[in-house]
Amino acid sequence: MSSTPEFIDAHEAQRLRGSPVRRREDRPLLTGDAQYTDDISREDLLHLAFTRSHHAHARVEAIDTSAAEAMEGVVAVYTAADVAASGVTGEVPPVWLLPELKTPPYPMLARERVRFQGQPVAAVVAERRYLAADAADAIDVTYEKLDAVTSPGAATTEGAPQLHEEAPNNVAAEWEIGDREDTDAAFDRADHTVELDLVNQRLLPTAMEPRAVLAEYNASTEKATVHMSTQCPHLHRRFFCEMLDFPEHRMRVVAPDVGGGFGSKDSAHPDEALTIWAALQLERPVKWVATRTEGYASTGHGRGHETHAEMALSDDGDILAIRVHTDGDLGGYVSTFGALNPTWGYAPMLPGQYAMEAMHCTVTEAFTNAVPTEPYRGAGRPEASYVIERLVHLAAKEVGMDPADLRRRNYIPSDEFPYETTAGYLYDSGDYEKPLDRALELVGYDDLRARQAELRAEGRYLGIGISSYVESCGYGPSEIVGQIGGQLGLWETGVVRFHPSGKVTVFCGTSGHGQGHQTTYAQIVADELGVDFDDVDVVEGDTDEVPMGMGTYGSRSVTVGGAAVLTSARKAVEKARQIAAHQLEVATEDLEFESGEFSVTGAPDRAIHIQEVARQAYLAHDLPEGLEPGLEEESFYDPENLVYPFGVHVVVVEVDADTGELSFEKYVAVDDCGEQINPKIVEGQVHGAIAQGLGQGRFEGVVYDESGNLVTGSMQDYAVPKAHQLPHFETDHTVTPCPHNPLGVKGVGEAGTIAAPQAVVNAVCDALSPLGVDHIDMPVTDEAVWQAMNRAAATDGGAE
Amino acid sequence: MTTHDITLTVNGTAHDLTVESRTLLVHALRDDLGHTGTNVGCETSMCGACTVLVDDEAVKSCTLLAAACDGSEVQTVESLVDGGELHPLQEAFAQEHGLQCGFCTPGMLMTSLDLLAHDPDPSREEIREALEGNLCRCTGYQNIVNAVERAAQTMRAATDGGDRGGD
Numbered sequence: 001m002s003s004t005p006e007f008i009d010a011h012e013a014q015r016l017r018g019s020p021v022r023r024r025e026d027r028p029l030l031t032g033d034a035q036y037t038d039d040i041s042r043e044d045l046l047h048l049a050f051t052r053s054h055h056a057h058a059r060v061e062a063i064d065t066s067a068a069e070a071m072e073g074v075v076a077v078y079t080a081a082d083v084a085a086s087g088v089t090g091e092v093p094p095v096w097l098l099p100e101l102k103t104p105p106y107p108m109l110a111r112e113r114v115r116f117q118g119q120p121v122a123a124v125v126a127e128r129r130y131l132a133a134d135a136a137d138a139i140d141v142t143y144e145k146l147d148a149v150t151s152p153g154a155a156t157t158e159g160a161p162q163l164h165e166e167a168p169n170n171v172a173a174e175w176e177i178g179d180r181e182d183t184d185a186a187f188d189r190a191d192h193t194v195e196l197d198l199v200n201q202r203l204l205p206t207a208m209e210p211r212a213v214l215a216e217y218n219a220s221t222e223k224a225t226v227h228m229s230t231q232c233p234h235l236h237r238r239f240f241c242e243m244l245d246f247p248e249h250r251m252r253v254v255a256p257d258v259g260g261g262f263g264s265k266d267s268a269h270p271d272e273a274l275t276i277w278a279a280l281q282l283e284r285p286v287k288w289v290a291t292r293t294e295g296y297a298s299t300g301h302g303r304g305h306e307t308h309a310e311m312a313l314s315d316d317g318d319i320l321a322i323r324v325h326t327d328g329d330l331g332g333y334v335s336t337f338g339a340l341n342p343t344w345g346y347a348p349m350l351p352g353q354y355a356m357e358a359m360h361c362t363v364t365e366a367f368t369n370a371v372p373t374e375p376y377r378g379a380g381r382p383e384a385s386y387v388i389e390r391l392v393h394l395a396a397k398e399v400g401m402d403p404a405d406l407r408r409r410n411y412i413p414s415d416e417f418p419y420e421t422t423a424g425y426l427y428d429s430g431d432y433e434k435p436l437d438r439a440l441e442l443v444g445y446d447d448l449r450a451r452q453a454e455l456r457a458e459g460r461y462l463g464i465g466i467s468s469y470v471e472s473c474g475y476g477p478s479e480i481v482g483q484i485g486g487q488l489g490l491w492e493t494g495v496v497r498f499h500p501s502g503k504v505t506v507f508c509g510t511s512g513h514g515q516g517h518q519t520t521y522a523q524i525v526a527d528e529l530g531v532d533f534d535d536v537d538v539v540e541g542d543t544d545e546v547p548m549g550m551g552t553y554g555s556r557s558v559t560v561g562g563a564a565v566l567t568s569a570r571k572a573v574e575k576a577r578q579i580a581a582h583q584l585e586v587a588t589e590d591l592e593f594e595s596g597e598f599s600v601t602g603a604p605d606r607a608i609h610i611q612e613v614a615r616q617a618y619l620a621h622d623l624p625e626g627l628e629p630g631l632e633e634e635s636f637y638d639p640e641n642l643v644y645p646f647g648v649h650v651v652v653v654e655v656d657a658d659t660g661e662l663s664f665e666k667y668v669a670v671d672d673c674g675e676q677i678n679p680k681i682v683e684g685q686v687h688g689a690i691a692q693g694l695g696q697g698r699f700e701g702v703v704y705d706e707s708g709n710l711v712t713g714s715m716q717d718y719a720v721p722k723a724h725q726l727p728h729f730e731t732d733h734t735v736t737p738c739p740h741n742p743l744g745v746k747g748v749g750e751a752g753t754i755a756a757p758q759a760v761v762n763a764v765c766d767a768l769s770p771l772g773v774d775h776i777d778m779p780v781t782d783e784a785v786w787q788a789m790n791r792a793a794a795t796d797g798g799a800e
Numbered sequence: 801m802t803t804h805d806i807t808l809t810v811n812g813t814a815h816d817l818t819v820e821s822r823t824l825l826v827h828a829l830r831d832d833l834g835h836t837g838t839n840v841g842c843e844t845s846m847c848g849a850c851t852v853l854v855d856d857e858a859v860k861s862c863t864l865l866a867a868a869c870d871g872s873e874v875q876t877v878e879s880l881v882d883g884g885e886l887h888p889l890q891e892a893f894a895q896e897h898g899l900q901c902g903f904c905t906p907g908m909l910m911t912s913l914d915l916l917a918h919d920p921d922p923s924r925e926e927i928r929e930a931l932e933g934n935l936c937r938c939t940g941y942q943n944i945v946n947a948v949e950r951a952a953q954t955m956r957a958a959t960d961g962g963d964r965g966g967d
Contacts, residue, residue, distance in 0.1 A: 006895075007894075007895055007896075007897065022894065022895070023894065023897070025902075026893070026894040026899060026902070027886070027894070028902075029899055029901075029902025029905055030877075030880075030886065030890040030893055030894060030899070030902070030905060030909070031837070031877065031878065031880070031881050031886075031890070032835070032836070032837020032838070032876065032877040032878040032906055033837070034837075034902055035836070036836075036839065036903065038830075038836075038840070039830075039836035041831075129827070129831065130820070130822065130823075206937055207901075207903075207937060208839075208841050208847065208849060208901065208903040208904045208935065208936070208937050208938075209839070209841070209901070209903045210841070257901075257902065258901065259839070259841075259901045259902070259903030259904075260900075260901040260903060260937050260938055262937070289840075291843055292841065292842040292843055292844065292847075293843075293844075513901055514900035514901030514902070514938050515900065516900070680897050681897070683897070684897045684900060684938075684939060684943060687939055687940035687942050687943065688900060688937070688938045688939050688940045689940075690940055691937075691939075691940030691941065692937070714842070714844050714846075715842040715844050715846035715847055715935070716844050716846060720847075720935050720937065722931075722932045722933075722935065723927075723928040723929075723931040723932055723934070723936075723941040723944070723945065724925075724928040724929050724931075724932050726940060726941055726942075728942060729940060729942055
């Protein structure tokens, strides 16, 4: 049986780091005391609602706001003309730039043209919530409808509707990585090649709390305060100040309780910026809360690739090279991080866990008449892992090997780390066979293969889907981020502040939204300082309290933020050591530090606790000469490299031979995220990520019709997995510490999302291999399976 | 706009309020009465974040008109803590890591409360079926199922033993 950690109370832990300490953030979330943005009210609060485009692509000919303006209780109605008159550009800033990337303006309110259904065209501010919605409905927009295109492949072909004059053929950027010649050479001498056309479908992130903003402006102090559902308050402050030409030091952005993000709350959106702009105009608090349908039509979608992929192999089953072209869907505009996902977020991870001679990938980033794509849990890595793991599945069949054996044969050997991949990334550490062995053991692989053969003889289709993955996360160092187009540094700040009482407040620039940072950071810092867990408080998500920060996304919080708070704790110990040595009248090197106590080597009775040192540091009556009073340390931790977690997931399914109905029999996940700070929280991250990965594999997918209407525009139409639709997850882990991270940690928040989709597709294709089914695009619904079975039966008569 | 004078008894306290015909129960609870524990996630009855008990039955307050609840007893998540002590369901959710961001949690708790009132010993499969109208995007549900199972045990032990039980 795999391990399932049970929460323990902090005082039961011998050592906090590594223990499943119970989450301290839960009580307000359980009692209803939590404060999400829409829970916050103000005396003179106004509500904002948007008029959004019904069309995917149209010219805006006229906007009649008179009916809305005439409604009693409507305070203001805004269009792009009002924004222009205020003197701000209000354009969403793209912060990941590629060479020659086209970045046509992405305005807060549409100007002469709308380019996706749901784009904001006008806004209404009113005294009451329902009234604002009524007034937004009363605005009459005259459009000249234009042809739309929502497929990135179709968008760049001859004759497609053109979105932006700046981007001929809707190409935002052409980009490549790897070595074309070496790759072609490997293909030329390959014994086998396999190839695949696939779609990695658009997804709706669907954080349970829709995006929400409450903006206020105090004209006396000239300060703006913004409460919003954000993953990165400091970044949002920067983006909004840039968009609104507002001084950054006078805007405070606060993330109160945040009901999930999954990447959808790290980009700047036109509607959020406009809400702040309206509060600045009116000098009154203004709140906007997206409805679910509004969120689906305006919050960045994830994924969106149309891909052709090939793999070259030797007779023995050695992978020689891969060659990939992908059309990446940017949607109507370049979003904040939109250009990153299909390029640097994706292509360098295409080789996966495998040693190979060469790789080459070309990417066309295309504008389409759809919601701009943004990071979504995994952001590029799931798309890459999907490609390589589907190719490996096909390759095993092609060369006649068991798919587990083919993987094992091609894994980068554990003694070759750090390993520079053919895509140029330096994998820090890895031991890929261990999770494979463990996963195969947990799932009972050999027995399953035997049972599969027996069942096939009875006309039943059991399928075993294996997915090996390695991901890159904890992006940094900042210099490299700059070299690959990022207009930001990806360091993180941590502050450790002792109070005179010896209690500690930790500040971190990350911003948790369900990941349990309050608990995890307190574990790290309390252990390092040797103080009680309850003596450490953690503050995140407030630009006035946390000096600077980059936020939470890309599994960076513990790898970068955790390292930052650890570094600050270590600095605090070193300053405290100087004070302790001075007061004990010994040299600093003669002091030992353990469990919070500085003691003189060889004379353990002569000791002082760090919390008493803190008191002395603030009394400042007896400090070493030249040492500043106080005990507070700050660090900006810039990681040395990315971190590369890995693992193996296996899913077992059975497909009903008559109906195509698919049932999960078993799901096994063995992940290696290096050292774990809180194993129970790690397990929770793994569970949630698998659920989202299975959501993509099995249920979810954005559907646009030919006119660019969002067919999956509400939860009635978009299939977020439900409790009874998911299997029991059996999880386990191996531990291969990260060699360059001071905690030895790697990220874990996205792993399951990366691993699960191809596990499902591989399992279904494995089940249906007697019928010759090689590939089914996601989501692998029962209907999709049934259709694939029927197509296979029609083309080759079924059984081989 | 037609309005209605209604009475809602929320967590044992009666409130007289005037609502528009179209005012949803969830907005009456949140905006008029300040019970913000109940959340709005989808406005289509799909996600269940807004689930409350109306006359002891779990309902989705985002698609129920407040006027239709005139005279009803409404129970929200805020009612669960008793004398500062967490309800066994709340305790079990914390112990089993049955929540992450917490936004769906009030709805999960109220649906589970209704389930256990009608079936004190549900199977895991029955728990999953009972929660099908409550979406969670963080946990993958497994630990929520564990939590409901644990709470059921605790609550049965309390009933059998005549006290509030424990582990």
